[in-house]
Amino acid sequence: MTEHGVMMKLLVVVLVVLVMMLGGALGWLLTRPAVPKPVIDEYHAALERLPGSEAGIEVGLERFRSAFSNLADPALGERVATLYGDPLYFNDTLHTIVTRDKLVDYMTATSRSLDFSQVEVEQVMQSGADVWVRWTMHFQSAVGSRSLDSRSIGITHLRFDAAGRIVLHQDFWDAAGGLYRHLPVIGYVLDRADQQLPH
Numbered sequence: 001m002t003e004h005g006v007m008m009k010l011l012v013v014v015l016v017v018l019v020m021m022l023g024g025a026l027g028w029l030l031t032r033p034a035v036p037k038p039v040i041d042e043y044h045a046a047l048e049r050l051p052g053s054e055a056g057i058e059v060g061l062e063r064f065r066s067a068f069s070n071l072a073d074p075a076l077g078e079r080v081a082t083l084y085g086d087p088l089y090f091n092d093t094l095h096t097i098v099t100r101d102k103l104v105d106y107m108t109a110t111s112r113s114l115d116f117s118q119v120e121v122e123q124v125m126q127s128g129a130d131v132w133v134r135w136t137m138h139f140q141s142a143v144g145s146r147s148l149d150s151r152s153i154g155i156t157h158l159r160f161d162a163a164g165r166i167v168l169h170q171d172f173w174d175a176a177g178g179l180y181r182h183l184p185v186i187g188y189v190l191d192r193a194d195q196q197l198p199h
Contacts (some may be wrong), residue, residue, distance in 0.1 A: 046168055051129060054129050057129070057160050070118065071117035071139065072114035072139070085166065085167045087099065091171065115142065120137075130158075132158075135155070152174060156169060
């Protein structure tokens with residue numbers, strides 16, 4: 001066998017091994033059970049730990065509307081610092097945060113990443129110390145060289161302390177439709193998955 005023939009055989013063997021390894025890794029990924037996020041347990045623990053107060057709802061709601069009406073506002077971090085208590089529980093379906101300082105940092109970074117934002121409160125529902133706010137959100141941002149223009153709907157569960165500071169904030173919104181669907185690759189995968197489902 002010539003040297004060229006030996007090299008071709010070796011190359012074929014290497015390619016077969018690589019394909020088998022890739023197939024094995026893909027098979028392992030597709031058959032592993034999903035690892036549940038601890039969000040549900042964290043939320044229920046926060047409900048027990050942070051009962052809230054009816055006394056602060058009116059003033060707290062007004063400050064919530066004002067702070068969240070424009071998430072692109074450069075002063076958002078300062079508003080959040082006075083709007084939230086500490087300790088707290090905050091989950092926007094993307095991140096869970098339990099201290100005011102970390103929330104201020106997160107919301108400051110959020111405001112810097114947005115070119116435009118408008119959140120309109122559509123309805124407020126209350127039961128004791130629990131308040132649910134139904135809203136519509138529109139934001140624009142640049143992701144790399146791509147412009148993202150997103151509209152979405154959601155509900156936020158709030159609890160306030162007696163001074164009107166938020167101690168519990170749990171968002172319920174479709175992050176897949178409102179954010180991820182606009183991103184390259186992830187958006188394509190979500191669209192393809194939607195096409196496979198019966199309509």
